[in-house]
Every structure is written in structure tokens, then in C-alpha cells.
Amino acid sequence: MLHIKCPHCGMRSQNEFSYGGDATVKRPELNKEVTDQEWDNFVYNRVSPRGKHLELWQHLSGCRQWIKVERDTATHEIFKTYKANEEIA
Amino acid sequence: MQKYSIFSLVKNALTGHQNWDLAWKDPNPKEEYDVVIIGGGGHGLATAYYLAKEHQITKVAIIEKGWIGGGNVGRNTTIIRSNYMHDENGLFSEFGMDLWRKMSQDLNYNVMFSPRGIINLAHSDAQMNAYARRGNSMRLNGIDAVLLNREEVKELIPMADFSDNVRFPIFGGLMQPSAGTARHDAVAWGYARQADSMGVDIIQNCEVTGFDVSAGKIKGIRTSRGNIKAKKVGLCVAGSTNILAEKLNMTLPIETHLLQACVSEPVKPVLDKVVTFGAGHFYISQSDKGEMVMGGDLDGYNSYAQRGNLPTLQHVLTEGIAMMPFLSKLKMLRTWGGIMDMSMDGSPIIDKTHIEGLYLNCGWCYGGFKATPASGWTFAHTIAQDRVHELNAGYSLNRFSTGHLIDEKGLGTKTWIS
Numbered sequence: 360m361l362h363i364k365c366p367h368c369g370m371r372s373q374n375e376f377s378y379g380g381d382a383t384v385k386r387p388e389l390n391k392e393v394t395d396q397e398w399d400n401f402v403y404n405r406v407s408p409r410g411k412h413l414e415l416w417q418h419l420s421g422c423r424q425w426i427k428v429e430r431d432t433a434t435h436e437i438f439k440t441y442k443a444n445e446e447i448a
Numbered sequence: 449m450q451k452y453s454i455f456s457l458v459k460n461a462l463t464g465h466q467n468w469d470l471a472w473k474d475p476n477p478k479e480e481y482d483v484v485i486i487g488g489g490g491h492g493l494a495t496a497y498y499l500a501k502e503h504q505i506t507k508v509a510i511i512e513k514g515w516i517g518g519g520n521v522g523r524n525t526t527i528i529r530s531n532y533m534h535d536e537n538g539l540f541s542e543f544g545m546d547l548w549r550k551m552s553q554d555l556n557y558n559v560m561f562s563p564r565g566i567i568n569l570a571h572s573d574a575q576m577n578a579y580a581r582r583g584n585s586m587r588l589n590g591i592d593a594v595l596l597n598r599e600e601v602k603e604l605i606p607m608a609d610f611s612d613n614v615r616f617p618i619f620g621g622l623m624q625p626s627a628g629t630a631r632h633d634a635v636a637w638g639y640a641r642q643a644d645s646m647g648v649d650i651i652q653n654c655e656v657t658g659f660d661v662s663a664g665k666i667k668g669i670r671t672s673r674g675n676i677k678a679k680k681v682g683l684c685v686a687g688s689t690n691i692l693a694e695k696l697n698m699t700l701p702i703e704t705h706l707l708q709a710c711v712s713e714p715v716k717p718v719l720d721k722v723v724t725f726g727a728g729h730f731y732i733s734q735s736d737k738g739e740m741v742m743g744g745d746l747d748g749y750n751s752y753a754q755r756g757n758l759p760t761l762q763h764v765l766t767e768g769i770a771m772m773p774f775l776s777k778l779k780m781l782r783t784w785g786g787i788m789d790m791s792m793d794g795s796p797i798i799d800k801t802h803i804e805g806l807y808l809n810c811g812w813c814y815g816g817f818k819a820t821p822a823s824g825w826t827f828a829h830t831i832a833q834d835r836v837h838e839l840n841a842g843y844s845l846n847r848f849s850t851g852h853l854i855d856e857k858g859l860g861t862k863t864w865i866s
Contacts, residue, residue: 378749399849403701407690409752
């Protein structure tokens with residue numbers, strides 16, 4: 360069982376959360392010419408690293424906010440959690 | 449190679465089983481090979497076998513980081529089927545069914561193929577309509593499919609919950625009578641033994657650390673046991689595809705996820721079919737030892753840990769108990785996890801890459817085991833001929849950018865879509 364510290368509500372069990380995937384993926388800029396390759400990278404292609412992974416979770420059965428979680432994909436260790444709009448150094 | 453038969457069994461029994469040949473050798477890597485297959489799982493071993501058998505390419509090495517058959521070919525729920533609606537999946541899998549039927553004779557190794565039939569349960573009128581459509585598509589592709597009504601299902605699996613008061617009543621089901629199960633380890637070992645006998649080097653405990661690519665062409669690989677030159681390299685490393693792709697500066701339409709399975713304590717024969725729950729993701733069969741073999745959803749988040757978490761297991765088994773209430777009385781014997789290549793449309797990739805001489809076999813999602821022979825056969829063809837076979841033409845890498853997705857169930861990395 361993962362325990363995720365929601366930045367709004369505190370430490371909660373993984374049962375309250377829903378996974379949203381890689382948080383580093385950026386949607387192509389609006390009002391700009393976007394190539395097929397850029398769309399492909401945004402929609403489908405993922406690095407899926409072994410180790411540290413910054414990912415989106417939604418606190419679905421809680422405050423319903425999207426958050427960012429930095430987690431190790433091999434050990435499941437959670438290093439830090441952030442609000443969705445928080446800048447990450 | 450020593451042939452296995454009733455006579456060799458009797459002869460070796462009389463000498464106390466001391467004189468059996470080793471099933472495969474343990475060679476050191478040579479300096480150069482025509483083809484190097486990375487990954488000694490079912491698909492890698494099958495690929496090497498068909499390279500030697502169908503294409504007479506025997507200067508082949510299989511490079512395995514751990515031991516052969518230690519990954520997903522030893523971690524699955526052994527289900528074999530071809531009950532797909534789309535042509536790409538149906539024709540590919542049905543080609544595989546033919547190879548499964550002949551496999552024990554072909555490999556001189558008993559893989560205990562048991563075509564006991566698979567039933568997908570339907571729990572609404574709409575689902576019955578969808579299954580009728582899928583069944584018709586299957587039959588058009590020459591795959592056997594039978595639409596069952598509630599009474600017919602009850603006759604086949606009376607232990608399922610047919611009471612009036614259930615959340616998801618059983619309306620009927622779609623059965624593929626020729627589907628079934630096989631002994632998964634035997635598949636890996638059978639392919640390994642035959643490939644070895646035809647000259648393939650099976651190199652275990654050898655980790656690939658990098659690739660030598662120059663002028664857009666593969667030249668060889670770097671491993672923990674030295675550099676190996678190769679004219680062609682094939683990747684068959686489900687669960688580690690993203691790791692090796694990163695070393696090649698490739699980003700693939702794949703995420704690595706964890707899938708769990710479990711078995712109960714052994715019980716007397718109760719279930720002689722493979723059954724799947726239609727209102728969720730749960731499947732069950734009974735092994736020859738009597739254990740109920742069960743599985744279902746991904747854990748749902750990127751993972752390279754070959755172990756899972758309890759919430760998913762609880763979710764999956766709740767569905768199981770809803771379908772077959774007697775399961776609640778059983779004790780769990782074992783649970784385990786394997787790491788999957790989850791492709792974005794839920795269908796696999798067997799293709800060439802932008803690097804000349806580098807071939808990709810990945811993205812098997814939930815269905816890698818049953819595809820073992822067809823995947824090996826088509827991948828061997830793709831490598832040997834340097835072009836895809838019509839059976840795997842749909843499994844292209846560029847289908848995501850061109851929009852030719854194979855959305856059988858759309859069941860890729862996003863478990864909530866189902």
C-alpha cells in the first residue's frame with residue numbers, strides 16, 4: 360500500500376487516489392504550428408524511467424485536486440509531493 | 449540432441465536418472481554473431497528457434513540478464529486464445545493457435561497444451577450484442593466462436609453466481625472452444641533446448657549495458673561480459689523495453705507497469721474452462737495441480753518492481769468473488785507480479801526501427817504468453833528478411849503517429865478506460 364501525502368489534506372492511503380501518468384509531458388503551445396512528431400510525443404511517447412518519476416495523481420476520494428508526486432518506480436519510495444501548479448526546482 | 453520419448457524415460461529410470469544430457473549448454477559469448485536476440489524469455493527463445501528452423505540462421509546468441517524463463521514467461525496465467533475482433537489481432541493469434549497445437553511434437557517437449565475453452569461472460573443485453581459481433585468477426589477469420597445463452601453458460605460453469613440477486617447477472621457469454629492453457633515454463637525450456645541443439649548460444653547472467661551504432665546502423669552491443677559484434681539485433685525485453693530504448697535515444701509509445709496474479713490452495717477439480725468476468729477485469733482457470741489461477745488489472749501506476757500492492761489484488765478478487773462466490777472460502781497460496789510493456793493502444797509492436805539492423809518486439813500488455821510462438825515466428829521473419837510479414841504488418845511502430853491504432857479494447861496504460 361502506498362501512502363501519499365496530499366499537499367492539501369495530508370497523508371492518505373493510495374485507495375483515495377487515481378493515477379494520471381507522467382507529469383513532465385507538456386502539451387504543445389496553442390496557436391503555433393505543431394508537427395505530427397510533436398503531437399506523437401505529447402499523446403503517445405513516454406520515457407517511463409526506472410527510478411525517479413514525476414507523476415500526476417488525483418485525490419479523487421478526498422479534495423479532488425490534482426497533485427504531483429515524485430516517486431521511485433523501482434522501490435515505490437515517495438520523495439516529495441507538490442501542488443499541481445507548484446514550480447519544481 | 450537426446451530425443452525425449454517413453455523409451456528414453458524408461459531407460460533413464462533404470463539408471464537412476466543419472467545420464468540425462470543437459471537440455472542446453474552454458475557457452476561464453478563469441479566475438480561476433482549474425483543475430484543477437486536480447487531477452488531470454490518466451491519470445492526471445494522462440495525467435496531464435498524460428499531463425500534457426502525457418503531461416504537457417506544459426507549464428508545466433510540470446511543475451512539474458514538473469515536466467516531464461518525468469519521473467520514474464522514464468523509469471524503469467526498461462527492462457528492461450530485468439531478471441532479477437534480486429535483482423536490484425538485475430539489472424540496473428542489464430543496463426544499462433546496452429547503453432548500451439550503442434551508445439552509439443554515440434555519441440556519434442558510436452559508443453560501440456562490444454563485446449564479447454566475460454567468463456568467471456570456477458571452481464572447485459574448490450575454486452576451480448578457486442579459479443580455476437582465479436583464472435584461473427586472471429587468466425588469470418590476462421591476462428592471458432594460460440595455465443596452462449598444464460599442456460600448454456602450455467603451448464604458449463606454451474607459454480608458461477610446464477611442467483612437472482614446479483615449486481616452483475618450473467619446474461620450469457622462468448623466461448624472460444626479451442627482456447628486453453630499450457631505449461632508456461634515448458635514453453636521456454638522447450639524452445640531453449642531446440643534452439644541450443646541447432647547452434648544458438650544461450651548466454652545467461654549477461655546484462656546489456658549499451659549499443660554500438662554508427663551511421664544509423666547497428667554494429668553490436670556492449671554487455672557485462674564484454675562487447676559483442678552483431679549484424680542484426682532484436683529486442684525482446686518486455687518490461688525493460690523503456691530502459692533499453694533510453695540507451696538507444698528512442699522514446700516509445702510504451703509505459704512499464706506492474707501486473708499481478710495469484711493462485712489459491714489446490715482444490716479438487718471444479719472448473720474445466722478459462723472464465724473471464726465481463727463487468728470488470730478478472731480471469732480464472734484451474735491448474736492441473738488444482739490451484740485456482742487468477743489475475744486481473746494492472747496496479748495502475750508506472751512500476752519496475754516485480755511485486756505488487758494489496759489494493760489492486762483486493763479489487764480483482766472482489767470481482768472474482770462476485771462471479772464465483774465459492775472463491776471466498778479458499779486460502780491464497782501465492783501472489784506475484786510481473787512488469788509489462790503497456791502500449792498506448794493495448795496492441796503489440798513487432799517492427800523494424802529507424803536504426804538499420806535493429807528490430808523491436810515489445811508492447812505485449814496483458815497478452816504476451818499466448819503470443820509466444822506467433823511472435824517468435826513473425827519476429828524471426830522480420831529479422832531474417834529485413835521486412836515485416838503480413839501477419840505483423842499491423843503491429844508497426846509508426847501506427848501511433850499515422851493514426852492506424854489497433855483499438856481492440858483500447859486497453860493500454862489507462863486501466864480506468866475499461
